[in-house]
Amino acid sequence: MPSAGVAAALLDKENVGVPAGKSMDGKLAGKRPLGDGADGGAAKLPRKSALQPLSANVLGVQQTAAGPAPPPSFSDNTKPGAMGPPPPRVATSSRPASGAEASGASRERSASGAAMVRRWQLTDFDIGKPLGRGKFGNVYLARERKSKFIVALKVLFKNQLQQSNVEHQLRREIEIQSHLRHPNILRLYGYFYDHTRVYLILEYAARGELYKELQRAGSFDERRTATYVASLAKALTYCHAKHVIHRDIKPENLLLGLNGDLKIADFGWSVHAPNSRRKTLCGTLDYLPPEMVEGNYHDAAVDVWSLGVLCYEFLYGQPPFEAAGHSETYKRILRVDLRFPPTPERSDGAKDLIKQLLVKDPKERLPLGQVLQHPWIQAHADPAVLARAT
Template sequence: MKVIEKKYLNSKKNLIYQLRREVEIQARLRHPNILRLYGYFHDSSRVYLVLEFAPQGGLYQLLRTNGTFPAAVAATYVRDVAKALVYLHANEVIHRDIKPENLLLDAKGVVKLADFGWSVKMDPEVRRQTFCGTLDYLPPEIVEDKPHDKAVDIWSMGILIYEFLVGSPPFQSDEMDETYQKISECKITFPENMDPLAKDLIQKLLQTEPGKRPTLQTLLQHPWILQNASKQTPTIPTQIERK
C-alpha cells in the first residue's frame, strides 16, 4: 500500500496530474518484473494505491547493506529489469526513473520495477522535454534541457550496472554542478579490477548521443549478461553470501 497525503499533492504544481498519470499507466501493465497496481481509493485526507506486495524491500537498501553485488546477482537483476523495459517500450511507455530505490523484491526474490511517478506515454512524433528523474541517473539530454525519448532508460541501465558493481553511481559528486558537468562530458572512472565485459557494456550504454546507445535486445545479448545472469531468478538473502 502506498499512502499519499492530499495536502502534499496540493502543495506543488502538477503533482495531482503526475499521480493520475502514474495510476493510468501502471494499472494497465502486466509483466512479471513490473510491480502490479491493483487499484486505488481515497478519503478526505489521503490517496491509497493498492500495490503488489514486495516483502523483501528495495535493492537500494540491499546494496547499501552489501556495498556491491556479485556479478551473477547484478547481471540477473539487470537482465530482468531490461526485460521489463522491453515490455514498457513496446507499450509506448518510458519509465524515466530507473534506480535501485525503484526496484523491489517479492517473496521469491524476483525484481519488480516500481514507482511510475515520472513515467510517460511515448508519442512517436514528439520527443519529451520535461526535466525529470534522479540527478545521478540523468542522461546528458535531460541535463542539457534537450528533447528526450526512450533512450533515457537505456542510459539509466548503464548507471545501474555501474552502481551494482561499484557501490555508487559513476558521476556522483558533492556539488550538483559538478555532477551535471561529469554527466555532460561522460567522465567515468572505472575500478582497475572491473570485469572488462562489464566495462564494455557500461561504456556502450553510456553514450552521450542517444542514437548511439544500444537497444535493450542488444543489452540482453551482451556477453556479460549471458555469462553471468542466472537462468532462474535466485532467492537473494538480506546479506549476500560471497564465495
C-alpha cells in the same frame, strides 16, 4: 489521457486540512547524501530529492525479527487456499458517476460476472505494520478481508499532493502502472479515496527495497548484477513497446519479491509518449542523461542510459558521475567522464556493457534487445531469467 474515473480521484477538495505542525517528510532525510555541495557552499541534496519525484514513499519492507512471515505465494487465481489478487472493484466517489465512469463500471460488472460491483473502502482491509514513510504519506502491510490476499496499501494525503501541485502526476502514475502486467513491474491492483486520502492497492514485495540491500552489501557481484540488468532490460522493453518511458530507474525505485525477483515500483516520473519525444527535466541527478542536462528532447533512450548507470552502481557501490556539487556532476555527465576504480575488481565484459550503455548520443546506445544478447549478460545472468519469454 487518464480516464474519468482516475481523474476524479483527486477532485474532492473537502476537509483537506491536517493538524498543524504535522510533517509528512518521513524518512527522506535518511537517504544517502551526495557529499558537500560545491555550489554556493550549500550541502548537496539527498539523491532521492535532487529532482523531487512524485512517489517519494518507500514501498519496501522494513524487515524486523518480530515481523510477520512473508505470504507463501502470490498467484492470479482465487482458488480455495490460493492467495490471488483482490477481486475487481471501482474507485469510491461522493458524487454521481459520469457517463464514462458508469460505462466503465458496467464493463467491469460484465467482466466479473457479478450482479453488483462494490467499491473499495478502508474497512475491506486489515491493516498491519508500517512498511515505510514518504513525503506524501505512508505504506502499510494490509490484507484484503474477503480473499485474504496480502498487499501493500499506500496512503497518500490529499493536502500534501495539492500543496506540491502533483495531483496530475498521481493521475498519470495510476493510469500507467495499472495497465502494466510484467513479472518485473510491481502491480497496481486498484485505488480508492476518501475526503482526505488516496489509497493505492499495490503488490506486496516481501523482500523490500533493493537500495537497502545495496547499502548493506556495498556492491553486488557480477552474477547478481547481470541478473538484475537482464530483468530490467526485459521490463523496460515491455514498457517501451507500450510507449511508456520510465525516466527514473534507480535503486530506490526497485523492490524485491518473495523469490528475490526485481520489481520496478515507482512510476511517478513515467510518461506515456507515443511520439517518443519529451523535453521535461525530471528524474534524479546522478542518473540524468546528457540530453536532459542539455535541455534537449529525449526519448526512451533515457532508460537505456539509466540502466548503464544502475549497472555501474550495482558493481561499484556508487554512481559513475558522482561529484561534490551539482555543477560538477552535470559536467561529468556531459563529458561522459567514465572511470572504473581498481576495487572492487570487475571483468572486462562488465565494463564493456557499461561503456556501450553510457554513450552521449542516444542513437548510439546499445538497444535493450542487444543488452540481453551481450556476452557478459549471457555468461553471468540467471539462465531462468534469460529463458523467460518476457
